[in-house]
Amino acid sequence: LSVQAEPDRVVELYRRYGGTIYARCCQLLGDAATAEDATQETFLRVHRHLAAAPSAAEALGWIYRIATNYCFNELRNRRHRPQLRAELPESPAALRLEDQLGDRRLLGAIVRRVAPRVAAAAWLYHVDGMEQAEVARILGVSRRTVINRIREFEQVARDLRAEEHA
Amino acid sequence: MSEHVSAFHLDALVLEALPPGERARVQAHLAGCARCSDRLSLRNDAGERFVAEVLPRTAPALLARRRRRARRPVWPLFLVVPALAAAGLLMVARGRKAGVTDGDLTWKGAPPVRAFARRDARTFELSAGTPAAPGDAVRFVVGPTGAPWLLVASVDADGHAQVYFPFGGKRSGAVDPSARLALPDSVILDETPGPERVFVFASREPLDAGPVLRALEALGAGGAEALRKASRAAVPAQTQSSLVIEKVKP
Numbered sequence: 092l093s094v095q096a097e098p099d100r101v102v103e104l105y106r107r108y109g110g111t112i113y114a115r116c117c118q119l120l121g122d123a124a125t126a127e128d129a130t131q132e133t134f135l136r137v138h139r140h141l142a143a144a145p146s147a148a149e150a151l152g153w154i155y156r157i158a159t160n161y162c163f164n165e166l167r168n169r170r171h172r173p174q175l176r177a178e179l180p181e182s183p184a185a186l187r188l189e190d191q192l193g194d195r196r197l198l199g200a201i202v203r204r205v206a207p208r209v210a211a212a213a214w215l216y217h218v219d220g221m222e223q224a225e226v227a228r229i230l231g232v233s234r235r236t237v238i239n240r241i242r243e244f245e246q247v248a249r250d251l252r253a254e255e256h257a
Numbered sequence: 258m259s260e261h262v263s264a265f266h267l268d269a270l271v272l273e274a275l276p277p278g279e280r281a282r283v284q285a286h287l288a289g290c291a292r293c294s295d296r297l298s299l300r301n302d303a304g305e306r307f308v309a310e311v312l313p314r315t316a317p318a319l320l321a322r323r324r325r326r327a328r329r330p331v332w333p334l335f336l337v338v339p340a341l342a343a344a345g346l347l348m349v350a351r352g353r354k355a356g357v358t359d360g361d362l363t364w365k366g367a368p369p370v371r372a373f374a375r376r377d378a379r380t381f382e383l384s385a386g387t388p389a390a391p392g393d394a395v396r397f398v399v400g401p402t403g404a405p406w407l408l409v410a411s412v413d414a415d416g417h418a419q420v421y422f423p424f425g426g427k428r429s430g431a432v433d434p435s436a437r438l439a440l441p442d443s444v445i446l447d448e449t450p451g452p453e454r455v456f457v458f459a460s461r462e463p464l465d466a467g468p469v470l471r472a473l474e475a476l477g478a479g480g481a482e483a484l485r486k487a488s489r490a491a492v493p494a495q496t497q498s499s500l501v502i503e504k505v506k507p
Contacts, residue, residue, distance in 0.1 A: 101323065102316050109312055110304030111268050117303050118264075127311055131319050147274035155265060160433060167405065168431050206405050206434055206461070219264035229265070 104141050105134055108150060112137075112158055119162035119214070129165060133158045155229045159214065163207035166199055197251070204247045212237050213244035262286050262293045267300055370399045370409075370457045370498050375443070388505040394443040395502065397421065397455065400436060404459035404495050407432045409440060410469055411455040414484050416477035418470040421455065429463040446504055451481045453502045458494035468492070 112133050116126035137157045144150035202210045208230070215226040216237070223241075227234045262283050269275045270283050287294050372383040374393040383389055397409060399422075406429035409422035422440045423430040432438055446453075456473065458464055472491045477484055489497055 101320060105316060105319060106308070106312060108272075110307040111272060113307040113311060114268070114300045114303035118299075123306075127315060130307075130311070131315055131322060134319065135323055147272045148269055151265065151268055151272060151274055154268075160435070164405070164431055164433065208435060220261050221263045221265055225263070225265065 100142070101138060104138050108137075108141055108154060109134060111151065112154055115154065115158045116162055118218075119159065120165060125165070129158070129162055133161050136161065152229050155215070156231065159211040159229075160207055163202060163210045163214070166202045166210075167207055200251055201244065201247050204251075205244055209240040209243050212240035216241050261290065262296075264296070264300075267293070267297050270297075271300065271304065370397060370455070370500055372397050372455070372500060372502060383500075383502060389446055389502050391446050391448045391450075391504060391506060393446045395446060396443045397440045397457075398437060399440065399457050400432070400438045400459075401434060402432055402438070402457075402459035402496075403434050404461050405431055405434050406460045406463045407438070408458045408460070408464050408466065408469060408494075409455065410458070410466070410473055411444075411453050412473035412477040412484065413449055413453040414451040414477060414481035415449060416474050417449075418473035418477060420466050420470065427466050429458070429460060429466075431463075434459075446502070448506075450504050450506055452484045453504060454484050454487060454499050455502065456490055456492070456497060456499040458490075458492055459496045460494045464492065464494060 109130060113126060113130045116129040116133065117123055120126050120129055133154070137153050140153040140157075141150045144153065212226055212230060212232075215221045215229060216223060221229070223234050223237050227237045230237070266275065266279070266283055270280060275283060287297060372395050374381055374383050374387075374389055374395050376390065376393050381387065383395065389395065399407065399409065407422060408420065408426075408429040410418060410420045412418040420426050421444055424441075454473075454476070458469065469490070469492050476487050476490055479487075485501055487499075489499070
């Protein structure tokens with residue numbers, strides 16, 4: 092796409108897919124203001140894929156891949172460190188990992204200990220409810236890699252719980 | 258993980274990207290599942306908020322950012338990226354002639370690094386046997402790094418060390434570990450002839466630039482020949498690689 096020649100096309104893509112990207116960023120980042128900026132950044136990175144995608148399903152795959160990785164990089168880079176002791180659930184063992192990840196501070200604590208790609212795989216699996224094979228397709232890696240990343244994430248979550256309750 | 262509809266399928270439903278059979282299955286599930294219906298409502302709320310509030314406010318800014326981004330590269334990246342794709346990850350040249358040698362690219366996981374020079378209107382790769390010249394604008398392409406933090410720094414035979422990425426920075430910069438990165442700034446080579454070794458340090462935690470620069474200065478203190486032979490720096494990165502640029506006066 093030429094910037095000068097096709098601004099309307101870019102805006103059209105932004106209108107069509109922006110809501111999906113925005114909803115995704117809101118969910119991952121947890122606040123609307125940060126999500127706005129993340130939406131623009133993600134769109135700037137993904138719009139050529141969107142323009143070339145033969146179907147909306149394929150476009151959605153690119154959105155998931157790039158938005159998820161971008162947002163976890165953002166979460167990792169946030170300066171404010173979580174205060175774990177006050178924020179971990181009282182009885183974390185009783186909660187599913189999916190529910191625990193709703194705790195933004197806990198999520199932030201985990202993300203600081205794992206690579207964003209590891210967090211992305213775990214989020215797609217545990218929170219988005221995708222099958223491992225779907226996660227592998229979205230992230231462009233093997234299913235074995237997805238399994239390993241999910242395990243690594245779960246181990247870090249267990250370690251954090253153990254540290255909290257030691 | 259299949260007791261509920263995945264987020265991906267909810268988004269696909271909204272985008273009308275599901276095949277008819279799948280759409281019917283998802284809609285049937287939604288009709289009987291309050292949890293998934295709530296998730297869909299949240300997703301739709303965000304989408305509506307985007308259309309009503311975010312889109313009108315941010316579309317002009319988005320186009321402006323895109324124009325700035327399109328102008329930002331001082332390099333014809335369309336020349337650089339196909340060259341990378343064609344050549345694979347990296348060359349394994351070990352020549353000692355003027356040009357570039359890859360000294361440390363053999364151990365597992367080391368991020369590949371390549372250098373491209375622009376001289377007048379010409380862009381070319383600084384491969385073995387291709388000398389660089391004072392005034393050349395050199396840009397580096399790194400990765401994928403395999404780690405989320407990256408520090409790129411160089412040292413010349415005078416022992417002068419400098420951080421190239423983040424340019425002049427105090428610590429490593431965050432990068433996408435799975436992506437190839439063309440460093441955003443070009444480096445204009447100075448008049449000092451001889452080798453300049455450029456190191457790429459990938460790490461799981463950010464590295465402070467101070468100790469890295471001191472380690473590189475110690476390497477450079479050994480002189481030109483030592484710098485050409487140096488295989489790695491005493492820096493606690495998960496992986497590191499480097500290349501040597503030989504500067505000669507034309």
